[in-house]
Amino acid sequence: MVKKWRYFVIIAVMVWTVWALIPTVRYYRLPVEKRVALAADKEAKFVDKALKLGLDLQGGMHLVLELDDSQLSDNAKQDALDRVLKIVRNRVDQFGVAEPNIQKQGDKRIIVQLPGLQDPGRAKNLLGQTALLEFRLVRETEEMRLAIQDLDRVLQGVQLRGAVVDTTGIAPEAPADTTAVSQAAKPAQTSAKADTTGATQATAFDSLMTELPGSKEIEVPLKEIAKDRPFSSYLVSLYGGAAVVNEEDRRAVDLLLTTPQAQRVIPRQSEFLWDAESRPLEDGGVGRLLYLVEKKATLTGNTLVNATTNPNPDDPSSLDVSFELNREGGLIFSRFTGENIGRRIAIVLDRNIRSAPVVQSKIPGGQGRITGRFTDEEAGDLAIVLRAGAFPAPVSVVEERTVGPSLGRDSIRASGRAAAISIVIVIAFMAFYYHLSGFLASAAMVFHVLITLALLASLRAALTLPGIAGLILTFGMSVDANVLVFERIREELAKAKTVRSAIDAGYHRAFTTILDSNLTALITALVLYQFGTGPIKGFATTLGLGLATSMFTAVLCTHVVYNMITARRAIRKLSI
Amino acid sequence: MRWFKNAHYDFMSKRRLVMLISVVPIVIGVASIALHGGFNTSIDFAGGTLVEVGFEEPVPINEVRAVVERAGFAGAEVTNFGGSQKEVLIQVKHIGDAAGTARKLEAALTEQLAAHKVDLRRVETVGPKVGSELKMAAFWAVIYSLLGIVAYVSWRFQFRMAIAAIIALVHDTFFTLGFFSITNREISLAVVAAILTIIGYSLNDTIVVFDRVRENLQTRRREGFMSLVNASINQTLSRTIVTGLTTIFSIVVLIIVAGPVIRDFAITLLIGMVVGTYSTVYIASVIIVEWDLWRNKHRQRA
16 A cells, blocks of 8 residues: 655655755855855845854854842842843844854853854953943042051951061062961050051151142152051052052952951941052052042943043054943033042942043033053953943853864864764665665665754754764664664565565564664653753754654655555565 | 574573673772762863863973963863874863963963964863752753653553663663773763763663563463563564664764764763663663563462
8 A cells, every 4th residue: 555645745855855955055165254254144044044063063152151149139130131131142242253142041141152253262351241330439548548557557467378467568478369367366556556657657648749630640659667567568659549559469458458357447438449450660560559439339331321442642552442421421420520620530340440530620521531551452342341231240151162163173074074984884884784775774864864954954953063973873873773674574574475565564563663762762862952051952952853853764764665666566575 | 694594592591690790890880989989070060171272283291281380270180182292181170260260271371382373272161050060960861861761661661671671771871980980081071971872772772672572472472481582682683783783883983083072972882882782681681581580489489
């Protein structure tokens, strides 16, 4: 009995497979440069329908960002991830990557996939920044002075593990990374001693020139005096509204500032923040500025409507970033600057001070500049990040898999070769062992691989390196289905049945076996898909699809071909 | 061309002895795992940073190691990858700030080894939380697989066959894990995927035999169960060998031709496949035979 529908199904599948694979063939026949150009052009639809290569094959970056929403209110938590998603999309859009893939994962994570990415470091920087822009008032020198005094007072006797702050004010040893701050059980200093120290310090500070708008500032080195200056010994000088600290001492100063004693004396409305960049010191070496700023930001970047790069008027060879605030922000900014002429305002990005210019006059237009030693790329990226907006809470990179393009190319070449060789060997063996039937089975198996690839392409699933391994595996395993059938047919032939009935009986008997064995393998593929990430998911996808299609080709297709052959004339001997 | 045309090997006669011998590698494997205090996990599970670099010419590994140490990562594993002096793999495990570590390493390598034309082939960072999540996910993946299998096989065959099949799978898994532990190879996500594939393949093999047993039970009930099982194995021997051979061909090709990343995966698969075929005969089949014998003994008493 010839079931006509079978022919139709097979022909339909063949036609569909060829049609589904045409975009892929078109796409990959183009030279590389044309491909990149097309990828950027979102109009070229056939690019989308071509088989996608996984990141491990074409090179690219896979990032998982996690949101730390512990500090957010419950209300904010709900849409925090969505906001982060939107901001990430904005930043990536402006970055200009072809076919980025950005998705939520669970309720705290976002997956970002950037295929063909050439500069992963830049992408990580761009995406990892919170980009919180704030404008804060810098505390006057007097306040800074008092704070330093207080710190000197309460931090006496505090030890850094491995070194003691002594009279000569030697900096702690290099492994400052592992130092912890511990308390020495020392009796409190007598107040008399503290007073004299304070007096000495006051003299040193008084010698500083107060800052007048337009006056040139002079760097005034602080002299090392006594061991009762555990904090200020690390300060090289005061300059530009901030304390100058040697870059090597930065960690030590940070540690001192985080001690409970220090926290108690730092004025409640203020906090210490570092400058974003280090600077060369006059006598060689590298230093960094430490500012005392108001804790509360007068203005944040959420009022920012635009940020662009412009040549720096003071130094036309480099760029700075100009920003523009909305009306509300503009008004606040205008008032802020108007009230604080002569004082410094710090422009803070992610809790690092980008610059702290002196307010010369009221700024009414809601526009300003951020200057710094930017490369053109850094300025551009800063503008991008400001435009896209700040994350509502800190975001960190918890997983990254980046494959350089060279490795991707090598992998494609190697796995392509492996696949080709596999196929040839298996076909040869099948033909050798099962004769003409072996050829038929081989044709079916090749068809099976093509269908799987076509399915992948149409599902927009990416082919990964483990995916190719999975394909090679299912190719070997699809052999199994054919083998089961052929062995059965041989058995039936041995029982002296006619060729037709032997074939039918073979397929009939083998079908349940094939079904059971393939379904159990499918269970593992499903589980792998569910629990796997990235490349493993790719493996599971190709494995699962491969198993399903192999059942189709091995059982239906070859049977139909046999039917076609035996329908014509009565075959007495089957080449199997 | 017909191999094993009328195979009549007696697999079951020496079964108890062979099964006893099978236990040995498992015990050794488990002991090794216990001695090592767990598995040697890659950064996928332990968390950490991995950087693979390629150079234009061979670079002495000590030079690379010195650069890595200077960057502050004295405890890092620095090895040549894939048997080539031009490829180096650097791993720093159990690190809190994996992403920052990667950046520092990348910077140090590209700056200080620029003379050798550094090519950052691959960078992977896994934060510690993600690492332990992946571990849990891998664990549950295996458990759920096994549960699904028990359910399916019990439904389509018999419960005792399901148990026998599961025990065979557990044997295969521990054999593979034991092998990894003894040779101190790393267990990564790819290895877990390989183990799941092995489970699938071994099960496949077992199902084919059990399917034949199921069929024979309908027609050859008179025969003793042990002889029936033996016959079933013999009848499917031809298929087992052919399928096994073609699959092994594919994997060997992978091992030879594909890059080092896939090679480890493929070697695992190869071992697992051989063991999987073995376990079908000398674990799963033996169990159902013994089960039947045990049941008969008790029935006789009753």
